[in-house]
Amino acid sequence: MSQTLAESRPAAGSYRQTVLSLAAAQKAAAPGAPPYSIYINRRAGRYLAAACHRAGLTPNAVSAVSAAFTFTGIGMLAFGTPSWGLGIAVWLCLAVGYAFDAADGQVARLRGGGSLSGEWLDHVVDSAKLSSIHLAVLVAAYRGFDLSTPLWLLVPVAFCVVAAVSFFSMILNDHLKEIHTLRTGAVPVKGSGSRLKSLLLIPTDYGFLCLSFILLGAPVAFMALYTVVFAANLGHLVLASVKWFRDMGRLDATTRDAHSTPTRARHALVTGRPVQ
Known part of the structure; x- marks a missing residue:
């Protein structure tokens, strides 16, 4: 993300104070969010953010550093020779x-x-990352995996589609909810989550996908795990899409009620009788 119009200088307090202030101002996690993103990545980001802020880096500069590490890892994945060393290097680049x-x-x-x-x-970089990482798997599998059948190459192609649709759907959900709030003044109720839901979502966690690349030293094992992760993401997208569509239907009903209320009020004022 970028800075506001007023550029601020790094805080005068200690690094530890900066970390603590970030922890206090941290946005609430989405209900049932995957554990790696919440408990590991968000905390790692907090320590990096404090260091970057004290070094005077802008948010856009931090985004550029993120993109540099990410696309270096994706390039290594696509054009490197599969090995345990490559897998660890790809994982580290993507995780950082x-x-x-x-x-x-x-x-x-x-x-x-x-x-x-x-x-x-931020969103454009994320969308490029989420699609290109699966295309890199496709290139890597074509170049260096000893696959029993070319049909395995369809897995990263399908995973690319699932990742793109999932990301777009989440962004669209937020956008439509904001429009609904502006039109009606009603704030959509957030869903509830649980520890069990969070654990079940581990295969859909981007951090877990990054970790799976350690298995590049054993391409057959990697493709097996990658396919399981794909199936989990596909299943989650299907189930979530049904829920999201119903959520939008409920928002439509709320919007119709909000628009019809003034009409009913005017009818009652003119006729002296409420609309049944």
């Missing part, structure tokens, strides 16, 4: 990039808030 991705928004909060341009940059 993910941690910096969590840091840019926190740096923005330390500087007084984010901006639309920063939000745009």
Whole structure:
């Protein structure tokens, strides 16, 4: 994310005080969010954000660092020779990039808030990352995996589609809910989560996907795990899409009720009788 119009200087307090202030101002996690993103990546991002802020880096600069690590890892995945060493290097690049991705928004909060341009940059980088990582798997599998059948190559292709649709759906959900709030003044009720739901969502966690690349030293084992992760993401998208569609239907009903209320009030004022 980007900084606000007023550029702020790094805080005068200690690094530890900066970390504590970030923890206090941390946004609440989405209900039932995957554990790696919440308990590991968000905390790592907090420490990186404090260091970046004290070094004077802007949120956009942090986003650029995140992109540099991420796309370095994706390039290594696509064009490197499968090995345990490559797998560890790819995992580290992607994990560090993910941690910096969590840091840019926190740096923005330390500087007084984010901006639309920063939000745009963050989402565009994320969308490029989520699609290209699966295309990199496709290239890597084609170049260096000894697969029993070319049909395995369809898995990363399908995973690319699932990742793109999932990301777009989540962004669209937030956008439509904001429009609904502006039209009606009603704030949509957030769903509830549980520890069990959080654990079940581990295979859908981007951090878990990053970790799976350690298995590049054993391509057959990697493809087996990657396929399981794909199936979990596909199943989650199908189930979530049904829920999201119903959520939008409920918002439609709320919007119709809000628009019909003034008409009913005018009818009752003119006729002296309420509309049944």
